[in-house]
Amino acid sequence: MANPSASAPTLPLLAVADLHGWYGESHVLHGMAFEVPRGEIVTLLGRNGAGKSTTLKAIMGALPQRKGSIRIDGRETIGLAAHKVPRLGVAWCPEERGIFSSLSVAENLTLPPVIKPGGLSLAEVEALFPRLVERRASQGTKLSGGEQQMLAIARILRTGAEVLLLDEPTEGLAPVIVSQIADIVLALKTRGFTVLLVEQNFSFASRVADRHYVVEHGRVIDTLLRDEVTPRRAKLKEYLGV
Numbered sequence: 001m002a003n004p005s006a007s008a009p010t011l012p013l014l015a016v017a018d019l020h021g022w023y024g025e026s027h028v029l030h031g032m033a034f035e036v037p038r039g040e041i042v043t044l045l046g047r048n049g050a051g052k053s054t055t056l057k058a059i060m061g062a063l064p065q066r067k068g069s070i071r072i073d074g075r076e077t078i079g080l081a082a083h084k085v086p087r088l089g090v091a092w093c094p095e096e097r098g099i100f101s102s103l104s105v106a107e108n109l110t111l112p113p114v115i116k117p118g119g120l121s122l123a124e125v126e127a128l129f130p131r132l133v134e135r136r137a138s139q140g141t142k143l144s145g146g147e148q149q150m151l152a153i154a155r156i157l158r159t160g161a162e163v164l165l166l167d168e169p170t171e172g173l174a175p176v177i178v179s180q181i182a183d184i185v186l187a188l189k190t191r192g193f194t195v196l197l198v199e200q201n202f203s204f205a206s207r208v209a210d211r212h213y214v215v216e217h218g219r220v221i222d223t224l225l226r227d228e229v230t231p232r233r234a235k236l237k238e239y240l241g242v
């Protein structure tokens with residue numbers, strides 16, 4: 001990884017301000033605003049349909065109708081074509097995971113192109129994911145949900161991205177696998193990655209994250225730092241309806 005302290009420490013790696021987004025006539029992001037400091041794990045929490053996944057899409061330039069501001073390492077990207085966003089060091093792991101079923105684990109792993117220097121080597125990726133090494137020759141279709149999720153995360157680590165957008169990486173997984181994914185996300189932080197996580201699984205989110213933004217109706221309605229989660233747990237449960 002590039003040295004995380006190389007840029008100004010006070011500049012957030014990702015800064016979203018007054019972000020609006022639409023699907024056709026449907027206005028779903030209503031002034032999203034939040035910051036992701038370099039080296040932190042940050043979550044967007046909220047009920048189904050709050051606009052969390054759409055926010056990740058908007059950051060990647062995959063939401064055609066959007067306005068506002070999305071700065072990546074200080075650079076405004078709102079007018080940028082979608083194919084240019086990854087070059088700024090952002091990688092997206094969408095909810096559907098996107099594993100190619102006809103390709104092997106090894107082929108899936110090396111499919112995304114390296115677009116920036118500073119990514120992990122294949123050997124470093126494999127050291128983080130021993131399970132994938134064991135399954136190297138297996139086809140995508142033969143993998144369990146947890147293995148698919150690991151592969152979806154693993155294959156973006158070589159690309160040189162510094163910011164990883166992970167959309168519900170624990171969805172549908174057994175608790176023991178969720179715990180392994182938490183260990184991996186924490187290991188990524190120690191390797192210098194910055195992570196923006198969309199999550200419904202609050203116990204997972206609270207284990208890994210440094211800060212949480214609560215999203216409701218397409219905007220951030222509250223922010224909690226790691227230490228505020230326990231004292232404000234009742235309020236958080238109310239927000240999430242759990």
Ligand SMILES: Nc1ncnc2c1ncn2[C@@H]1O[C@H](COP(=O)(O)OP(=O)(O)OP(=O)(O)O)[C@@H](O)[C@H]1O
Pocket residue numbers: 023026028046047048049050051052053054055
């Ligand atoms: N492709 C789409 N076309 C039209 N409307 C959409 C589309 N995708 C999402 N929406 C709508 O946009 C709103 C925000 O959805 P989004 O998926 O961003 O929510 P979310 O907070 O990520 O929740 P979830 O966990 O259910 O994905 C919802 O009302 C949803 O129905």
